[in-house]
Amino acid sequence: MRNIIEDTITQAVVASMREAEDARLRTVMTCLVQHLHSFAREVKLTEDEWFRAIRFLTAVGHITDDKRQEFILLSDTLGLSTLVTAQNNQKPSGCTESTDFGPLFVEGAREYKSGDDISNGASGEPCFVSGRVLSADGSPIASARIDVWQSDEDAFYDVQRRPESSLTAEHQTRGRLSSAADGTFNFRSILAGAHPIPHDGPVGRLLDALGRHPWRPAHLHFMIAAPGYETLVTHIFRNGGQYLDSDAVFGVRPSLIADWVRHEPGVAPDGTSLGDAFYTLQYDFVLNLRNI
Amino acid sequence: MRNIIEDTITQAVVASMREAEDARLRTVMTCLVQHLHSFAREVKLTEDEWFRAIRFLTAVGHITDDKRQEFILLSDTLGLSTLVTAQNNQKPSGCTESTDFGPLFVEGAREYKSGDDISNGASGEPCFVSGRVLSADGSPIASARIDVWQSDEDAFYDVQRRPESSLTAEHQTRGRLSSAADGTFNFRSILAGAHPIPHDGPVGRLLDALGRHPWRPAHLHFMIAAPGYETLVTHIFRNGGQYLDSDAVFGVRPSLIADWVRHEPGVAPDGTSLGDAFYTLQYDFVLNLRNI
Numbered sequence: 001m002r003n004i005i006e007d008t009i010t011q012a013v014v015a016s017m018r019e020a021e022d023a024r025l026r027t028v029m030t031c032l033v034q035h036l037h038s039f040a041r042e043v044k045l046t047e048d049e050w051f052r053a054i055r056f057l058t059a060v061g062h063i064t065d066d067k068r069q070e071f072i073l074l075s076d077t078l079g080l081s082t083l084v085t086a087q088n089n090q091k092p093s094g095c096t097e098s099t100d101f102g103p104l105f106v107e108g109a110r111e112y113k114s115g116d117d118i119s120n121g122a123s124g125e126p127c128f129v130s131g132r133v134l135s136a137d138g139s140p141i142a143s144a145r146i147d148v149w150q151s152d153e154d155a156f157y158d159v160q161r162r163p164e165s166s167l168t169a170e171h172q173t174r175g176r177l178s179s180a181a182d183g184t185f186n187f188r189s190i191l192a193g194a195h196p197i198p199h200d201g202p203v204g205r206l207l208d209a210l211g212r213h214p215w216r217p218a219h220l221h222f223m224i225a226a227p228g229y230e231t232l233v234t235h236i237f238r239n240g241g242q243y244l245d246s247d248a249v250f251g252v253r254p255s256l257i258a259d260w261v262r263h264e265p266g267v268a269p270d271g272t273s274l275g276d277a278f279y280t281l282q283y284d285f286v287l288n289l290r291n292i
Numbered sequence: 293m294r295n296i297i298e299d300t301i302t303q304a305v306v307a308s309m310r311e312a313e314d315a316r317l318r319t320v321m322t323c324l325v326q327h328l329h330s331f332a333r334e335v336k337l338t339e340d341e342w343f344r345a346i347r348f349l350t351a352v353g354h355i356t357d358d359k360r361q362e363f364i365l366l367s368d369t370l371g372l373s374t375l376v377t378a379q380n381n382q383k384p385s386g387c388t389e390s391t392d393f394g395p396l397f398v399e400g401a402r403e404y405k406s407g408d409d410i411s412n413g414a415s416g417e418p419c420f421v422s423g424r425v426l427s428a429d430g431s432p433i434a435s436a437r438i439d440v441w442q443s444d445e446d447a448f449y450d451v452q453r454r455p456e457s458s459l460t461a462e463h464q465t466r467g468r469l470s471s472a473a474d475g476t477f478n479f480r481s482i483l484a485g486a487h488p489i490p491h492d493g494p495v496g497r498l499l500d501a502l503g504r505h506p507w508r509p510a511h512l513h514f515m516i517a518a519p520g521y522e523t524l525v526t527h528i529f530r531n532g533g534q535y536l537d538s539d540a541v542f543g544v545r546p547s548l549i550a551d552w553v554r555h556e557p558g559v560a561p562d563g564t565s566l567g568d569a570f571y572t573l574q575y576d577f578v579l580n581l582r583n584i
Contacts, residue, residue, distance in 0.1 A: 002536050002537055002539075002544040002545070002546055002549070003544075003545065003546050004371075004374060004378075004542050004543075004544065004545070005378055005545075006375060006378040006379050006382075009371045009374050009375045009378065009542055010371065010375075012371065012542055013370060013371035013542065016502070016504050016538070016542075017502045017503065017504065018503070019502075019503030019504070020501065020502045020503045021501075021503065022501060025501055025502065026502070027335060028335045028337070028341065029502060031331050031334050031335045032331055032335075032370075033370055033371065035327040035328070035330055035331040035334075036327070036370060036372055037371065037372065037375055038327055039323050039324055039327040040372060040375050040376055040379070041375070041379065042323050042327075043319060043320045043323045043324075044379060044380075045320070045376055045379075046376075046380055047376055047377070047380050049320065050367070050372070050373075050376045054361070054363050054364055054367065057349070057352075057353065057363045058353065058356050058361075058363055060349075060353060061349065061350065061352060061353010061354060061356055061363075062353060062354075062356075064350050064353055064354075069346070069350075071346050071349045071350055071353075072346055075342070075346065078305060078324075078325055078328060079296075079301045079302065079304065079305035079325065079329065080328055080329065080332060080342070081342075082296060082301050083298060083301045083302075083329055083332050083333070084332055084337055084338075084339055084342045085339070086296075086297055086298040086301065087298050087332070087333065087336060087337075088336075088338055088339050090298075209312065209313075209314060209317055210308070210309045210311075210312045210317065210318070210321060211309065211310070211311030211312045211313065212308055212309065212311070244294050245294055246308070247294075250296050250301055250304055250305065250308075251296075252294040252295075252296065253294070253295065253296070253297075254294055254295050257294070
């Protein structure tokens with residue numbers, strides 16, 4: 001350990017962890033150190049580049065707070081989140097695929113009844129969403145907890161616009177519902193549009209330097225939980241929308257793309273008469289049984 | 293890009309960077325993403341582990357400020373700093389080896405004349421340090437700028453003890469000197485002891501979980517700069533001291549271990565008569581010519 005040079009440092013660090021009580025931690029950290037060192041060797045990382053990386057991570061840390069998680073954004077934009085989600089959510093054929101959780105979910109969003117308007121005053125074209133929560137054998141799942149969240153027509157989520165103090169009172173285009181006895185759910189909201197991930201910080205500057213845009217294709221976030229089933233975290237993407245082939249966080253799956261159907265002014269699914277055009281979206285979610 | 297699964301995500305992320313104008317940035321980030329993904333695949337990183345990593349990095353970011361650089365500490369303890377230093381400082385035989393810079397250097401430390409006491413009132417056993425700054429051909433380098441910094445007998449650096457407001461006035465056991473026309477330098481300080489890296493934060497908790505201690509063997513930091521030469525960043529380690537074989541940041545090189553010679557009370561190198569025992573350290577530094 002006192003003659004550590006370029007060729008011996010990796011083995012020295014690995015050896016230093018031999019007393020770790022948590023074998024899994026030792027395995028993970030050993031693999032991390034080996035790849036971190038291999039990376040630095042392969043590109044022959046310079047001292048200046050190392051220091052730029054230190055400054056970058058410091059900036060990521062300093063912009064992160066209760067409302068903004070720049071490390072998750074970094075993980076998302078480097079595809080790590082998608083990889084971790086994919087390798088931990090392999091399911092039988094027929095189950096709805098998972099995708100990234102993202103940094104914009106909020107605990108404690110308002111609860112709604114079936115048919116309610118979760119836009120809560122946000123402006124945008126009306127969109128009526130309906131579907132069923134099912135088990136893989138096609139049987140309905142009653143009383144599933146359904147969290148939904150989306151951006152508004154200005155491409156912002158409510159938490160990106162509003163001061164923290166008014167968060168709970170002012171939630172818009174997010175809420176919690178339950179599936180009915182026959183597994184159905186429905187709610188009114190507004191049409192989701194493409195939206196950029198927060199890109200006024202260090203991750204945005206990195207994307208810019210890499211020639212990448214910060215946009216995500218239009219999507220609705222869903223998190224669906226029911227006793228005995230794996231909790232499903234996913235999005236539904238709008239067919240025909242922009243950025244489906246260049247999602248900044250690599251979240252698109254073909255099975256999660258659905259048609260938002262446009263309707264001329266007339267009677268909406270909830271029986272009201274609308275003077276403007278509106279959209280409908282229908283999607284059934286299939287949950288995977290939890291392993292006992 | 294819309295059918296991204298575990299097997300295709302890495303290629304998708306690499307492809308997303310194809311428009312980067314800076315070819316070196318593209319090379320570095322491509323290699324980083326490949327290793328980051330390989331790591332996550334090899335250990336089959338779970339979603340819970342991923343989230344613990346996000347929380348860990350967030351804590352590293354939040355404890356980092358102008359006086360404390362926890363990301364550098366993390367790099368140091370994972371051996372990355374030693375690797376980057378080693379692969380960027382390969383020198384002809386005979387030149388003094390480089391080692392880690394560390395997070396405890398301070399800009400604007402006080403300037404001293406040859407023979408001054410840089411301890412500036414810090415308590416500890418007196419130590420008289422002398423040596424020469426040389427070129428590889430043995431010729432002296434005059435007017436080299438010599439920065440030196442070390443911990444005190446309580447195992448703290450001044451910046452770990454003092455409030456920021458009094459930093460400049462109260463610097464202790466750190467300073468800047470110049471070599472004389474014949475390349476020599478000498479100063480009085482105190483005996484450096486082993487000291488722990490700052491371990492009350494997330495990096496300290498990680499070391500603890502890994503069964504590692506936070507201690508560094510006794511050392512003096514030097515940074516020596518002269519026109520026409522590569523700036524040397526190194527330490528001198530105390531022969532016989534504890535932790536030489538388990539330095540928490542992997543900085544020890546055999547060529548950098550030197551004898552601190554203990555002397556009974558009597559006449560010190562600066563001619564003063566001391567009633568207590570004292571130490572002397574002599575070390576010559578050999579700088580490498582800068583490539584033109």
